[in-house]
Amino acid sequence: MSTEHPKIGVFICHCGSNIAGVIDIPKLVEYAATLPNVVVAEDYRYMCSDPGQDLIKERAREKGLNRVVVAACSPTLHEPTFRRVLENIGLNPFFFDMSNIREHCSWVHTHEEEAALEKAKDLVKMAVARAAELKPLEQKQVDVKASVLVVGAGITGIQAALDIADAGYKVYLVEKEPSIGGHMAQLDKTFPTLDCSSCILTPKMSLVGQHPNIELLTYSEVREVDGYVGNFKVKVERKPRYVIEDKCTACADCLEVCPVNVPDEFNAGLGWRKAIYISFAQAVPNAYVIDTEHCLGMTPIACGKCKDACEAEAIDYEMKPEILELDVGAIIVATGFELFDAMQQLEYGYGKYPDVMTNLEMERMLSAAGPTEGKILRPSTMKKPKHIAYIQCVGSRNERYNAYCSRVCCMAALKQARQIREKYPEINVTIFYIDMRAFGKGYEEFYETTAREHAVTFVRGRVSEVRESFETDKIVIRAEDTFLGQPVEAEVDIVVLSCGIEAPKDLSEFARILGLQRSADGFLLEAHPKLRPVETNTDGIFIAGAVQGPKDIPDSVAQAKGAAASALAMVAAGQVKVQPYAAIVNEDLCAGCGICEASCPYGAVKVVDNLAQVTEAQCKGCGTCAAACPNQAIAPQHFTMEQIIAQLDALFQEAK
Amino acid sequence: MTNKNWEPKIVCFACRWCSYAGADMAGTSRIQYPANARVIRVNCSGRVDPQFILRALKLKADGVLIAGCHFGDCHYISGNYQTSRRVALLKEYLKEIGLEPERLRLEWISAAEGHKFAETMKAFVNEIKLLGPNPLANGGPEK
Numbered sequence: 001m002s003t004e005h006p007k008i009g010v011f012i013c014h015c016g017s018n019i020a021g022v023i024d025i026p027k028l029v030e031y032a033a034t035l036p037n038v039v040v041a042e043d044y045r046y047m048c049s050d051p052g053q054d055l056i057k058e059r060a061r062e063k064g065l066n067r068v069v070v071a072a073c074s075p076t077l078h079e080p081t082f083r084r085v086l087e088n089i090g091l092n093p094f095f096f097d098m099s100n101i102r103e104h105c106s107w108v109h110t111h112e113e114e115a116a117l118e119k120a121k122d123l124v125k126m127a128v129a130r131a132a133e134l135k136p137l138e139q140k141q142v143d144v145k146a147s148v149l150v151v152g153a154g155i156t157g158i159q160a161a162l163d164i165a166d167a168g169y170k171v172y173l174v175e176k177e178p179s180i181g182g183h184m185a186q187l188d189k190t191f192p193t194l195d196c197s198s199c200i201l202t203p204k205m206s207l208v209g210q211h212p213n214i215e216l217l218t219y220s221e222v223r224e225v226d227g228y229v230g231n232f233k234v235k236v237e238r239k240p241r242y243v244i245e246d247k248c249t250a251c252a253d254c255l256e257v258c259p260v261n262v263p264d265e266f267n268a269g270l271g272w273r274k275a276i277y278i279s280f281a282q283a284v285p286n287a288y289v290i291d292t293e294h295c296l297g298m299t300p301i302a303c304g305k306c307k308d309a310c311e312a313e314a315i316d317y318e319m320k321p322e323i324l325e326l327d328v329g330a331i332i333v334a335t336g337f338e339l340f341d342a343m344q345q346l347e348y349g350y351g352k353y354p355d356v357m358t359n360l361e362m363e364r365m366l367s368a369a370g371p372t373e374g375k376i377l378r379p380s381t382m383k384k385p386k387h388i389a390y391i392q393c394v395g396s397r398n399e400r401y402n403a404y405c406s407r408v409c410c411m412a413a414l415k416q417a418r419q420i421r422e423k424y425p426e427i428n429v430t431i432f433y434i435d436m437r438a439f440g441k442g443y444e445e446f447y448e449t450t451a452r453e454h455a456v457t458f459v460r461g462r463v464s465e466v467r468e469s470f471e472t473d474k475i476v477i478r479a480e481d482t483f484l485g486q487p488v489e490a491e492v493d494i495v496v497l498s499c500g501i502e503a504p505k506d507l508s509e510f511a512r513i514l515g516l517q518r519s520a521d522g523f524l525l526e527a528h529p530k531l532r533p534v535e536t537n538t539d540g541i542f543i544a545g546a547v548q549g550p551k552d553i554p555d556s557v558a559q560a561k562g563a564a565a566s567a568l569a570m571v572a573a574g575q576v577k578v579q580p581y582a583a584i585v586n587e588d589l590c591a592g593c594g595i596c597e598a599s600c601p602y603g604a605v606k607v608v609d610n611l612a613q614v615t616e617a618q619c620k621g622c623g624t625c626a627a628a629c630p631n632q633a634i635a636p637q638h639f640t641m642e643q644i645i646a647q648l649d650a651l652f653q654e655a656k
Numbered sequence: 657m658t659n660k661n662w663e664p665k666i667v668c669f670a671c672r673w674c675s676y677a678g679a680d681m682a683g684t685s686r687i688q689y690p691a692n693a694r695v696i697r698v699n700c701s702g703r704v705d706p707q708f709i710l711r712a713l714k715l716k717a718d719g720v721l722i723a724g725c726h727f728g729d730c731h732y733i734s735g736n737y738q739t740s741r742r743v744a745l746l747k748e749y750l751k752e753i754g755l756e757p758e759r760l761r762l763e764w765i766s767a768a769e770g771h772k773f774a775e776t777m778k779a780f781v782n783e784i785k786l787l788g789p790n791p792l793a794n795g796g797p798e799k
Contacts, residue, residue: 074683076672076677108691109691111688116691126694515731538731599702623700624700624732627706651715652716
């Protein structure tokens with residue numbers, strides 16, 4: 001087939017008015033028809049739709065096309081769609097090329113119609129020239145390992161792991177903290193239903209702990225990811241807990257003897273824990289852990305009291321970090337978020353005034369299992385407050401920190417305000433906001449009820465200053481009420497900062513390990529913002545929950561289920577097609593110099609008997625070897641010298 | 657010497673993971689930039705053979721832009737490091753043969769940096785406009 005004379009069909013998409021509104025389509029079609037090897041050039045309103053695809057199929061049959069060029073959107077979006085069209089009519093799917101005349105042309109040169117048309121002509125001309133040089137490639141099927149790695153065991157990771165495990169596949173669930181549960185475990189109640197967070201989360205946690213298909217690796221972190229779709233090799237480090245999970249009975253005898261007190265992270269620093277501790281009572285696994293940073297020393301000389309106290313003999317001071325190697329078919333990343341650090345926004349006085357606290361600290365205070373057993377106390381006096389103010393958008397919707405909206409803080413503040421008012425009708429609550437965003441199912445109704453029936457006061461305006469009162473022991477808040485158009489001042493007892501959601505600080509490093517991209521806001525980038533929200537640009541790696549962007553629990557769970565379904569579809573199929581881009585060596589040209597071997601990032605090229613040899617399974621087709629080879633003796637398939645030169649030559653053929 | 661209506665013609669090699677996607681992002685964000693460049697998609701900026709660059713300049717391209725992932729972000733671990741070394745050497749070579757090294761530009765543009773892609777295009781087009789057309793278009797570099 002490759003030796004056949006190229007017969008190219010060019011199909012130009014209007015994309016409604018997205019392309020046709022800028023580029024003169026009839027002129028582009030007319031031009032395309034004059035290009036070498038082009039047998040037919042046609043346009044259609046939506047080339048990716050069924051009728052559009054049928055048009056390509058019909059013309060291909062009528063005119064005996066053996067190459068197809070579609071000028072439309074980005075190949076990232078629809079290259080797979082059109083390759084399938086070619087497959088359907090018995091053409092090799094790699095006899096296809098795409099001109100990106102939307103993202104790279106009509107959308108970015110909207111007001112320069114002539115220049116846009118000239119550019120579109122060039123892009124089509126280059127694609128046609130490349131198409132003539134394309135070779136048929138065979139997409140190899142590789143077996144998919146029947147197991148999935150889920151990283152992060154908050155509600156998102158838990159849900160994804162359960163769905164996959166319930167379908168009968170092995171799941172490795174990796175969590176860096178000593179217990180699963182994530183942020184949801186710290187919440188008292190959830191909006192808009194006001195149901196107890198633990199009551200809906202902990203049953204799922206114990207299911208994870210007991211599921212025969214889930215191997216739970218807590219206090220563990222992913223260190224290395226190698227391989228490719230269907231066959232990832234993952235190295236996970238299990239940090240030493242110094243407590244044997246299976247032996248620990250969580251009896252708390254060790255707590256009584258441990259002499260060290262450490263601020264308790266689970267209670268947002270409002271309470272104390274020991275150096276040997278369990279994050280919270282319902283932790284899974286229900287086993288203690290020794291925090292070596294604060295432990296006096298795990299020897300009888302320094303301390304060693306916990307080991308003496310442990311009747312179950314669960315404590316092992318000799319435990320070492322352990323590296324586990326896992327083989328998995330797919331990976332789901334659900335590593336969640338971090339709360340914005342309120343210390344950064346100095347004008348709100350967090351860290352300076354004890355009565356300025358974060359929304360998470362208030363959440364822990366509201367929890368019956370929290371440090372105050374559900375009582376609301378003013379930190380400076382430990383007395384009941386009279387007036388509590390919420391400041392919204394702390395660290396969010398602010399160019400200085402994060403420009404985006406964190407999506408959950410409005411509802412979280414409404415929920416806490418409602419809880420406070422229900423419990424203590426004598427405490428006044430005022431919320432200072434920019435916009436109240438109550439967008440989810442049942443949220444607007446919750447907002448209305450909270451405002452009307454629970455008499456929470458709302459002031460629309462960004463707070464400019466928080467300071468201690470000169471006369472009283474209260475906190476003074478200054479803001480502009482943008483409805484009244486005048487400054488307002490309020491004296492309150494507690495200020496709660498609605499801190500926004502941020503990508504975890506170590507996400508950039510983790511993205512690097514996984515080879516994933518991040519969007520401008522720091523969260524992981526999805527393959528398509530609307531149509532492929534849980535896929536990434538790396539086949540076989542999926543994302544879910546707040547690691548993709550701020551999200552509430554319902555949305556996180558929905559994504560978890562989406563990612564689980566996507567991973568399951570791949571694992572259940574048992575086989576997956578890999579891109580056939582591996583480099584091939586022209587033995588006639590190869591001098592065996594070994595420059596390619598030195599340039600390959602994967603060790604996929606080796607010189608044996610003065611000839612370069614490529615291990616196909618290891619080669620990812622990056623082409624670095626090809627650029628390094630002084631003799632053009634090696635090239636990745638589908639990005640050959642001829643193909644790229646053809647594009648260049650076509651582009652400049654009319655240049656003087 | 658330079659025609660007032662002259663518009664430089666630029667070739668851009670963009671890696672598919674970061675910079676090509678960054679150009680797509682400029683599109684979906686509708687960020688406008690001059691229509692002088694034509695993008696050739698490659699798997700990695702490390703695929704850009706010096707011969708492609710020299711051929712483009714020989715064919716009278718007024719500028720060549722190579723765009724890849726930021727250091728540490730390369731989808732293929734280290735391809736972009738090799739690109740950066742090649743481009744540095746090639747710029748020296750361009751000087752030797754009498755072409756302005758500024759005609760070759762290397763930028764790191766991530767998939768999220770649609771804005772940077774557009775700004776790079778604007779800046780590069782302006783720079784090339786100041787340099788004028790590729791000297792080869794007028795029969796070779798002046799001595």
